[in-house]
Amino acid sequence: MDIETFLTRTADQVESALAGILESWTDAPEVLVDATGYSLFAGGKRLRPALVLEAARVVGGEKAVADAIPAACALEMIHTYSLIHDDLPSMDNDDLRRGKPTLHKAYDEATAILVGDALLTMAFDVAATTNNVDIVREIAQAAGASGMVGGQLIDLASEGKKLSLNELKHLHRSKTGALIVASLRCGAILSGADESQLASLTEYGRQIGLAFQIADDILDVTGDESKIGKPIGSDEGNAKSTYPSILGLKEAQIMSIEVAHDAMDILDVFGREADTLRHLALYIVERNR
Amino acid sequence: MDIETFLTRTADQVESALAGILESWTDAPEVLVDATGYSLFAGGKRLRPALVLEAARVVGGEKAVADAIPAACALEMIHTYSLIHDDLPSMDNDDLRRGKPTLHKAYDEATAILVGDALLTMAFDVAATTNNVDIVREIAQAAGASGMVGGQLIDLASEGKKLSLNELKHLHRSKTGALIVASLRCGAILSGADESQLASLTEYGRQIGLAFQIADDILDVTGDESKIGKPIGSDEGNAKSTYPSILGLKEAQIMSIEVAHDAMDILDVFGREADTLRHLALYIVERNR
Numbered sequence: 001m002d003i004e005t006f007l008t009r010t011a012d013q014v015e016s017a018l019a020g021i022l023e024s025w026t027d028a029p030e031v032l033v034d035a036t037g038y039s040l041f042a043g044g045k046r047l048r049p050a051l052v053l054e055a056a057r058v059v060g061g062e063k064a065v066a067d068a069i070p071a072a073c074a075l076e077m078i079h080t081y082s083l084i085h086d087d088l089p090s091m092d093n094d095d096l097r098r099g100k101p102t103l104h105k106a107y108d109e110a111t112a113i114l115v116g117d118a119l120l121t122m123a124f125d126v127a128a129t130t131n132n133v134d135i136v137r138e139i140a141q142a143a144g145a146s147g148m149v150g151g152q153l154i155d156l157a158s159e160g161k162k163l164s165l166n167e168l169k170h171l172h173r174s175k176t177g178a179l180i181v182a183s184l185r186c187g188a189i190l191s192g193a194d195e196s197q198l199a200s201l202t203e204y205g206r207q208i209g210l211a212f213q214i215a216d217d218i219l220d221v222t223g224d225e226s227k228i229g230k231p232i233g234s235d236e237g238n239a240k241s242t243y244p245s246i247l248g249l250k251e252a253q254i255m256s257i258e259v260a261h262d263a264m265d266i267l268d269v270f271g272r273e274a275d276t277l278r279h280l281a282l283y284i285v286e287r288n289r
Numbered sequence: 290m291d292i293e294t295f296l297t298r299t300a301d302q303v304e305s306a307l308a309g310i311l312e313s314w315t316d317a318p319e320v321l322v323d324a325t326g327y328s329l330f331a332g333g334k335r336l337r338p339a340l341v342l343e344a345a346r347v348v349g350g351e352k353a354v355a356d357a358i359p360a361a362c363a364l365e366m367i368h369t370y371s372l373i374h375d376d377l378p379s380m381d382n383d384d385l386r387r388g389k390p391t392l393h394k395a396y397d398e399a400t401a402i403l404v405g406d407a408l409l410t411m412a413f414d415v416a417a418t419t420n421n422v423d424i425v426r427e428i429a430q431a432a433g434a435s436g437m438v439g440g441q442l443i444d445l446a447s448e449g450k451k452l453s454l455n456e457l458k459h460l461h462r463s464k465t466g467a468l469i470v471a472s473l474r475c476g477a478i479l480s481g482a483d484e485s486q487l488a489s490l491t492e493y494g495r496q497i498g499l500a501f502q503i504a505d506d507i508l509d510v511t512g513d514e515s516k517i518g519k520p521i522g523s524d525e526g527n528a529k530s531t532y533p534s535i536l537g538l539k540e541a542q543i544m545s546i547e548v549a550h551d552a553m554d555i556l557d558v559f560g561r562e563a564d565t566l567r568h569l570a571l572y573i574v575e576r577n578r
Contacts, residue, residue: 027435090398109379125429128422140414146316
C-alpha cells in the first residue's frame with residue numbers, strides 16, 4: 001500500500017474514534033466541546049496514531065489493530081493539546097496553524113489553555129480504557145516533565161542562543177521524539193511485543209523522530225507556505241537553532257536521508273511485515289518536496 | 290484525634306511522598322523541577338490527600354493507608370496545577386496565592402503554563418502506579434471536560450452574570466466538588482469498598498464539597514487576609530456570584546452548617562470509624578472563624 005493511502009486510512013479510523021470520544025463529553029460545557037473540535041479536527045497527518053496502529057499490526061497482526069485505537073486517540077489528543085499550548089502568546093505566539101487561526105485567536109486565551117488542559121486530562125481517561133496501566137505510564141512519561149513538556153521549556157529557554165548539534169538533538173528527543181517513540185511502544189506493548197521487538201521499534205522511533213525534526217527544520221526554510229499552513233522562515237524570525245542553521249541546508253538534507261535509512265535498517269527483526277514502517281521513514285523526509 | 294493533628298499527620302505523609310516524586314524527575318530541566326516545587330510545597334491543607342487516605346482507612350483499616358498514598362499525591366498534583374492555571378493573567382489574574390507571589394509572577398507565564406502541564410501529566414504517571422486503571426479514570430473524569438476544567442470555563446463565562454442558586458451549585462459541583470468526590474472514591478476503591486460504602490462516601494463528598502465552597506465564599510467576605518493569603522473581597526471585585534451574594538451572609542452561614550450536618554449523617558454505615566470524616570465536615574465550615 002502506498003503511504004498516502006495508508007495514512008488516509010488510519011486517519012479515517014482515528015478521526016471517527018475521536019469524534020465518538022468528543023460526543024461522549026455530554027456533561028461538558030458546549031463551548032468547550034466546540035473549541036476542542038476546532039483544534040482536534042483541523043487536519044493533520046495523524047502520524048502518531050498511524051505509528052500506534054502500524055506497530056500493533058506489525059507485532060500482533062491485523063486483528064490487533066482495533067485494540068490499539070484508544071491509545072492512538074490518546075496520543076493524538078496529547079499532540080493536539082501540545083500544539084494549542086505551544087501556540088499561546090506567552091509561548092511561540094503563533095497566529096496560524098494548518099492555515100487556520102490558532103485556537104486562542106479563534107476563541108480566546110483562557111479557552112485555549114482550558115481546551116489544552118481538557119484534552120490532556122481526557123487523553124488519560126481514554127488511555128485507561130486499554131485496561132493497561134503500562135500504556136498510561138508510557139504516555140505520561142513521554143509527555144511529561146522529562147519528555148515533551150520539559151523539551152518545550154528547554155526550547156523556549158534556547159531562543160536566541162546558538163545550540164550545538166548535540167544540544168539540539170537532546171532538545172528534540174524530549175520535545176517531539178518522546179511522543180513518537182511512545183506511539184510505537186504503545187502499539188507494540190498492546191500487541192504483546194517481546195523485548196527484541198520492543199527494542200527495535202523504540203530505536204526506529206528515535207531515528208524517525210530525528211528525521212522528522214530535521215525535515216521540519218528544512219521545510220521552514222524551503223517549504224511552500226500554502227502547504228505547511230504557517231509562514232516560512234519563522235524559526236529564523238524566532239532566532240531558533242535548527243539543523244540547517246547548524247549544519248547548512250545541504251548537509252541537513254543529507255543527514256535526514258541517512259537517518260531515515262538507519263531507521264529502515266533497524267526493522268530487520270520484522271522482515272517484510274515492516275515495509276510500511278520503512279516507507280514511512282522515507283516519506284517523513286521526502287514530504288512536500 | 291483532633292482535626293488539626295489529623296491534617297498535619299496526613300500532610301506530612303503526602304509531602305514526603307511528593308518530595309520523592311519530584312526527586313525522581315531526574316531528566317527534567319532544573320528550572321521545571323524548581324518551579325514545580327515552588328507551587329507544590331507552598332503550604333495548603335492537603336485536604337484532598339487527607340480525604341483519600343481517610344476513606345482508605347475507614348473502608349480498609351490502617352494497613353490500607355500506605356497503598357493509597359500514590360492516589361493522594363496524584364490528586365494533590367492535579368489540585369496544584371489547577372491553582373497555577375487558574376491564577377494566570379488570562380484566567381483569574383491573581384498575583385498572590387497563600388501569601389506568596391503566584392507562579393507566573395515568581396517565574397513567568399510560559400513557565401507557569403508548563404509547570405501546570407507537567408503536574409497534570411505526571412499525576413497520571415503516579416496514579417497508574419496503583420496498578421488500577423479505575424483510579425486513573427476516576428481522576429481523569431473528575432479533573433476533565435465534564436469536571437474541573439469544564440467548571441473553570443463556566444466560572445469564567447459567568448463573571449459579571451447573576452447566577453441562580455442552582456446554577457451556582459452546578460458550577461461548583463464540577464469546578465471544586467468533582468475532585469473532592471474523586472478523592473474519597475479513590476481511597477475507597479483502593480480499599481475494595483462495596484457499593485453501599487462507595488455510595489455513602491460519594492454522597493458525603495458531594496455535601497462537603499458544597500459546604501467547602503459556601504465556607505470559601507463566606508471567608509472572602511469575612512476572612513482575615515493574613516490567614517487566607519490573598520486579598521479579601523476579590524469575588525466582589527471580579528463580579529462573581531457567591532453564596533453570600535445570592536443568599537445573604539447570614540443565610541449562607543446557616544446553609545453551610547446544615548450541609549455539614551447532612552454530610553455527617555450520611556456516614557452511618559461506617560459507625561464510629563467515620564468520626565474523623567464527621568469532624569472534618571464541621572472543620573471545613575468552621576475554619577478560620
